[in-house]
Amino acid sequence: MxxxxxxxxxxxxxxxxxxxxxxxxxxxxxxxxxxxxxxxGFTDWNSFTEPKFIGLDNYISLFKDPNFLNSLKVTVIYAAFAIPLGIVSSLLIAVIVNVKVKGIYLFRTALYLPAVVSGVSIALLWRWILDPDYGLINFLLSYIGISGPNWLGDPAWVLPSYVMMAIWGAGGGMLTYLAGLQDIPRSLYESAEIDGAGWWTKFRHITLPMLSPVIFYNLVMGIIGAFRKFNDAYIIGGAGNQAQFYMVYLYENAFNFYKMGYATAMAWILFIIILLLTLLVFKTSPLWVFYSGELENGKKKKTKNKSR
Structure with missing residues (x-):
């Protein structure tokens, strides 16, 4: 029992x-x-001794720290340029390779590869590309009579250099846009062509609305990725403090200066910033994100109302 x-x-x-x-x-x-x-985040801790509770001192000190404010400024400026340029370049590449021609799979693979290569390898590659004396970009510019800048050695050119690196990884976003493009019903384009719509009208009124969920996804992921930029910035750096991104300064505090409590407070502030920006995107999404299911439900409701 x-x-x-x-x-x-x-x-x-x-x-x-x-x-x-x-x-x-x-x-x-x-x-x-x-x-x-x-x-x-509320303690003074060096990872070796007993944490000492200090209340809000870490958070108060952060907003008095010029290096923290500079790292936040650099990261925000970078994000403001890198995110929209990344979205536009990924979408443009996806539209270009969304054709059925011989060998297109090879081009798609080649464009996607930079998104999966190790971040360290990419950083070392770009250090050579941006070298003022032997770099590829300045070498090509010299052929058209332009003296290339000292990309990472001139503070004015450091952030533009990192924005270029961000566009390099556009292949990752291209894959999601390509999947979205191939999911758009061909009948929508055919109907628009019968009504005399050109390529721009079709792109604006069919492609963009149907791809808006993918754009929404890439926007959220772009915000997270931009504010967490670390690998190439830490490896190749830049003149002055223009390569002192938020995550680089956080890492320095945690593992170079052993100010673990201070670095943890930075991590929580970064979490709050990303959370607020993500919530803002979600809040505004009903204004510009289109879901085909919503349209079908709307049509069903209209049909029911008419039948009544």
Missing amino acids: KVGLVKKNIKKYEGYIFILPWILGFFIFTIFPIGFAFYI
Whole structure:
């Protein structure tokens, strides 16, 4: 009787038993680190000694720190240019390669490859491309009689250099746009052509609305990626403090100066910034993001109202 009761209880909770490893992992590797990081942001800790609780001192000191304000400024300026240029270039490439010609798969693969190559390799490649004496860009500019700038050695050209690097990775976004383009019904374009619509009218009134969910996704991912820029900025740097991106300064505080509490406070501020920007994008999305399912539901509602 007792054995049967035990089996019955086990069967009742067997679902929870199966997901127990995931629950334990979630609490140990996600919830606990988040809670610990929240506490560390209010402490003075060098990773070796006992954390000393100092309240809001880290957060107050941050907004008095000129290097922190500069890193935030550099990152915001970079994001303001890199995000829209990345979206436009990815979309343009996707439209160009969305054709059925021989060898197009080779071009798609070549354009996508930079998105999957190691960030360290990309940084070293761009350090050579932007070299003022032996770099590829200045070498090509010399052929048309233009003396190329000292890209990473001149503070005025550091941010434009990093924006160019951001466009280099446009192949990653191209893949999602290409999938969206191929999902657009051909009948919509055929109907527009019958009405005499040109390529721009079709692109504006069919392609862009139908791709708006993909643009929305890439915009959110672009915001996150731009504010988390680190690899190439840390490896190749730049003149003055124009390559002192937010994540670079956070890393320096955590692992060069051993100011872990200070760096954790920076991480939480970055989290809040990204969260607010993402919420803003979500809030405005009903104004410009189009979902085909909504149109179908709207048509059904109109049909029902007419039948009544």
